[in-house]
Amino acid sequence: MQNMLTLISNVFRLGNASKNVLLIGLSKYVDLTAPPAPATPRQPPLPPGTRMVVSARSFADFTPQASFPIKKCDLHRLEEGPSDEALLTREQGLQYYRTMQTVRRMELKADQLYKQKIIRGFCHLYDGQEACAMGIEAGINPTDHLITAYRAHGYTFTRGVAVREILAELTGRRGGVAKGKGGSMHMYAKNFYGGNGIVGAQVPLGAGVALACQYQGNNQVCVTLYGDGAANQGQIFESFNMAALWKLPCIFICENNKFGMGTSVERSSASTDYYKRGDYIPGLKVDGMDVLCVREAIRFAADYCRAGKGPIVMELETYRYHGHSMSDPGVSYRTREEIQEVRTKNDPISMLKERMLSNNMSSVEELKEIDLEIRKVIEDAAQYAISDPEPSLDELCNHIYARDPPMEVRGTNPWVKLKSVS
Incomplete structure (x- = not known):
């Protein structure tokens, strides 16, 4: 596969005579007489703000x-x-x-x-x-x-x-x-x-x-x-x-x-x-x-x-x-x-x-x-x-106790003015 990619890239850099030689070599990897493959569906566009980075190295x-x-x-x-x-x-x-x-x-x-x-x-x-x-x-x-x-x-x-x-x-x-x-x-x-x-x-x-x-x-x-x-x-x-x-x-x-x-x-x-x-x-x-x-x-x-x-x-x-x-x-x-x-x-x-x-x-x-x-x-x-x-102030006492709120003694507890939620 690497050889094939190298040949393809070189085709576009050489003259017609050299291209013919390279295409002969390329035929070892790809059937050049075969009909083109059906087109693949177009990929959906990237979301707005998405950056696509193309690296020169794989x-x-x-x-x-x-x-x-x-x-x-x-x-x-x-x-x-x-x-x-x-x-x-x-x-x-x-x-x-x-x-x-x-x-x-x-x-x-x-x-x-x-x-x-x-x-x-x-x-x-x-x-x-x-x-x-x-x-x-x-x-x-x-x-x-x-x-x-x-x-x-x-x-x-x-x-x-x-x-x-x-x-x-x-x-x-x-x-x-x-x-x-x-x-x-x-x-x-x-x-x-x-x-x-x-x-x-x-x-x-x-x-x-x-x-x-x-x-x-x-x-x-x-x-x-x-x-x-x-x-x-x-x-x-x-x-x-x-x-x-x-x-x-x-x-x-x-x-x-x-x-x-x-x-x-x-x-x-x-x-x-x-x-x-x-x-x-x-x-x-x-x-x-x-x-x-x-x-x-x-x-x-x-x-x-x-x-x-x-x-x-x-x-x-x-x-x-x-x-x-x-x-x-x-x-x-x-x-x-x-x-x-x-x-x-x-x-x-x-x-x-x-x-x-x-x-x-x-x-x-x-x-x-x-x-x-x-x-x-x-x-x-x-x-x-x-x-x-x-x-908010209403949340001040929340999540102090893992399960039940504090026990009341004579109808009061340390947070009597605030609601305590476990």
Whole structure:
């Protein structure tokens, strides 16, 4: 078939004499004396606004998959760890790129909306850490469970929530994922339990979710995330102890982005080997800026938990480009040059892009087209988040109780002036 296409294209570039020669060669592939095939029905026109991209390269021109060396994980109480080589298909690479780029653009749009005073209150951005969210999602199943702290926008998206629902939640609108009542720190989805504002408090909750998985015997795991700033909380070590005693299928993950608020890990922790903090629990230290490294480590950890061996502790070494929150410029305790150096040398999106381009798994034009599509999605979502109405006062007490409204005592309850709907 490829030879036939080459011959056809050459026919239109040569003179009559040469055309005759090529047509003789073409007759090996096509019966030139056969009557023309009946005309196919005309395709309906594309919907208004639809862009049709014609690429000079076909999918067959790209490398379908490639294997990449990845940084070896540091191990604690483990004889062997994840592979130091990762296989990536073209489809996976495009999916990872699209997801991480969407999270990046979404966070930059949130930054813009906050500075315009459209987003109010707390707002903790995730740009720079996209490989953690994408790598974790790629290494577990949709039926597995995940709970995290307040830097939650990226995980809300990878767990299946649309960008418009995330941005609308940030602006406090009715169409937000939590009906506009949660804001930046409190977003939820199926098998995703937030978005939690109290430092470290989600860790015992995650252990409880893992206990439910064990109790139900569903072969599922719970990924429980916390930051280096929460790593010294006592409730984390209590959770470690119970999870180890009961051999819970829990992956405890410390996202070490180097700073707890404005305090570096060296100033806040006597030991910065967070993957060893479980002591009697095995641990892994992972390059959190490499999506493939995170994916392979999570797969290893999930298999470990599903085998009934109990919990495992992971440390993802990562970096946030913004400050702790939007009220923190992030340059008083670190320099702009330090941030720029990470962006230049160790950016998770750029790293994946370079791998794909250098191994002919995609083209610059294709990735640019994805970028344009993402920008359109983000802009449309932002317009929705601005124009969607705010929840009415009547909805203030709704969805507080899962089933029945609160019990009345002597004909009253805390929301007696408002109607509470479960």
